[in-house]
Amino acid sequence: MLYETLKVDVSERIMTVTLNRPERLNAFNSQMMNELISVFDRADADDGVRAIIMTGEGRGFCAGADLEKGGEAFARDTSIDEHRDGGGMVSLRIYELKKPIIAAINGPAVGVGITMTLPMDIRIAANNAKIGFVFARRGIVPEACSGWFLPRIVGISQALKWVYSGKVFSAEEALHGGLISEVVAPEDLMKTARATAIEIAENTSATSVALSRQLMWTMLGADHPMESHKIESKLIRWAGRMPDSKEGVESFLEKRRPDFKMRVSKDLPEFFPWGEERKFHE
Structure with missing residues (x-):
């Protein structure tokens, strides 16, 4: 374009x-x-x-x-x-x-x-x-x-x-x-x-970065750390069952660069985005 x-x-x-x-x-x-x-x-x-x-x-x-x-x-x-x-x-x-x-x-x-x-x-x-x-x-x-x-x-x-x-x-x-x-x-x-x-780009999981970015920014407006704990608990449970988690651990143990395959366009969890949609006019 x-x-x-x-x-x-x-x-x-x-x-x-x-x-x-x-x-x-x-x-x-x-x-x-x-x-x-x-x-x-x-x-x-x-x-x-x-x-x-x-x-x-x-x-x-x-x-x-x-x-x-x-x-x-x-x-x-x-x-x-x-x-x-x-x-x-x-x-x-x-x-x-x-x-x-x-x-x-x-x-x-x-x-x-x-x-x-x-x-x-x-x-x-x-x-x-x-x-x-x-x-x-x-x-x-x-x-x-x-x-x-x-x-x-x-x-x-x-x-x-x-x-x-x-x-x-x-x-x-x-x-x-x-x-x-x-x-x-x-x-x-x-x-x-x-x-x-x-x-x-060379060392991280694309989905991990995407979710971490949104976690940090959205939690700036939270009124209590419990709100972050709620989302993190879902995220860590979801991520721990995904292929990138397995690859991240295995590449670390094998002392090699990871080869993450998950894609932001199609592999984010169904509960994302977790925040309330904000509209200019309600």
Whole structure:
């Protein structure tokens, strides 16, 4: 499938999604929103994809929402009850992914350019990257479900410090604040991200990773550890009877790399997904 705002490549079972509007610093628009949702649907349906890396073309990751309309950039014609935030629709789709996803932040990532990375599993940044939750400086508010994600990732005080000020800050500050897991030289960014993705692709069960990803994310909203215990008990009972469990143990005992055969597209348990389906309109 051809995309206009993205470049997509699959090699070594890793899908690399590159935001591809370099003339606009990869600014986010409605077409990019639709194409990102489409590519994530494609990744989930393709058992040949074990991990996803997202980065930006050129010198930026994503400069935020496209402001080409000037002062009317955030004006919407939809009713206040019907309007859905586009960044939020992307974040919700990422949240539902069955494949691990890594953000390789190669340059400026501000506004939706950083909030849409919050539901990603790992964020690695080049040491020249700049990050900003700049909404208050544009007279708007955080979006892309960041009211849920950001405090859970960095804590409420750090989240509010960045959001209140709207300042643009360094990758090192992002690292110290817990937003970024690693800062590397620009020339090492994709190599570092791919090494992590390859570690997953070559050594793990696809169904184990898919279920573990959803377990960790969904349990962030649980009100008691018993909720995690309930799901884990089902999962470990189910997984222990599956071929990948047998292969995982036997390959360990035989000191060889495992050859997992189960597929995310058809081999997940019947009780997945276990959470209540959430709708924008009830």
